[in-house]
Amino acid sequence: MEAAAAPLVRREELVAQTRIGDRQAFVTLYEPDFDGVFDLVLRTMRDREVAAAVLRAALEKAWNVFREQGATYDVSGWLYAHAREAALSFPAKRRPAARDREALDYTQVECKRLSDPSCGFDKDLMELVWDTAVALDREDYSLLDLHVRRDLSVETIAEHLGLPADQIKVRLSRLCDSVNDSVGATLLATRARHNCAGLDAELSGFPSNVRRTVRRHVQECSHCRETKERFVPATEVLGSFALMTSPPGLREQTAHAFLRIKPARRSSRRRGSVLLRARLLPYR
Numbered sequence: 568m569e570a571a572a573a574p575l576v577r578r579e580e581l582v583a584q585t586r587i588g589d590r591q592a593f594v595t596l597y598e599p600d601f602d603g604v605f606d607l608v609l610r611t612m613r614d615r616e617v618a619a620a621v622l623r624a625a626l627e628k629a630w631n632v633f634r635e636q637g638a639t640y641d642v643s644g645w646l647y648a649h650a651r652e653a654a655l656s657f658p659a660k661r662r663p664a665a666r667d668r669e670a671l672d673y674t675q676v677e678c679k680r681l682s683d684p685s686c687g688f689d690k691d692l693m694e695l696v697w698d699t700a701v702a703l704d705r706e707d708y709s710l711l712d713l714h715v716r717r718d719l720s721v722e723t724i725a726e727h728l729g730l731p732a733d734q735i736k737v738r739l740s741r742l743c744d745s746v747n748d749s750v751g752a753t754l755l756a757t758r759a760r761h762n763c764a765g766l767d768a769e770l771s772g773f774p775s776n777v778r779r780t781v782r783r784h785v786q787e788c789s790h791c792r793e794t795k796e797r798f799v800p801a802t803e804v805l806g807s808f809a810l811m812t813s814p815p816g817l818r819e820q821t822a823h824a825f826l827r828i829k830p831a832r833r834s835s836r837r838r839g840s841v842l843l844r845a846r847l848l849p850y851r
């Protein structure tokens with residue numbers, strides 16, 4: 568998911584210009600990551616209009632922090648962290664709309680990112696992985712996304728979120744294990760149960776919780792355990808999903824809205840007013 572970053576010298580110029588209040592320089596600085604940040608926010612919020620508002624709020628917040636605290640070397644990771652924070656602070660009053668699920672294809676794959684590119688044609692697997700990711704809450708999903716889709720290391724995430732690396736490492740490890748185990752158990756139950764008489768018999772009893780039954784069975788059955796380990800990890804599939812395309816004109820309109828904001832006198836008032844303004848600005 569890497570964006571084409573500006574050459575180092577050019578980037579340093581942009582950083583220096585941004586620091587003295589050049590909004591156009593900041594637009595140029597965030598430009599390579601615009602699609603990636605939109606993808607992160609949209610996949611976290613799963614609502615295009617909300618994602619556009621969150622994106623604007625995140626960029627404005629990042630701008631203010633940049634001006635107050637100075638540049639960061641890893642601008643991309645820093646932007647993603649701000650985008651995640653903006654998404655998590657947005658009111659959770661709306662759930663993903665069905666029309667969005669139909670209109671947007673969250674499961675298109677960049678096959679080259681898969682260790683076995685042929686898996687990219689397995690639409691049922693893609694849907695299963697995405698449905699499992701969607702079942703996570705926004706905080707967990709976005710943390711997992713930073714790691715498996717933005718390729719940010721534990722240390723980088725910890726630094727940008729201001730949390731201990733050990734804490735992030737444990738959370739990510741649990742998240743990855745949970746998602747991989749959930750998808751693997753479902754695949755075992757739906758695609759490989761007939762390879763093991765024991766598992767087939769247990770599932771033939773229509774257990775109330777199929778995944779729990781499979782997990783318990785796998786602990787005792789090395790054959791099924793090996794089968795499960797041969798499935799492509801769900802986190803690898805999640806990392807291979809193509810970037811969601813931002814709505815036509817959003818990039819230009821976001822930049823235009825950002826450039827026309829006048830400097831506020833006090834940062835404490837500016838933060839509130841900017842967030843509100845960012846939410847209200849239409850992007851169509």
Ligand SMILES: [Zn+2]
Binds near residue numbers: 764
């Ligand atoms: Zn078995």
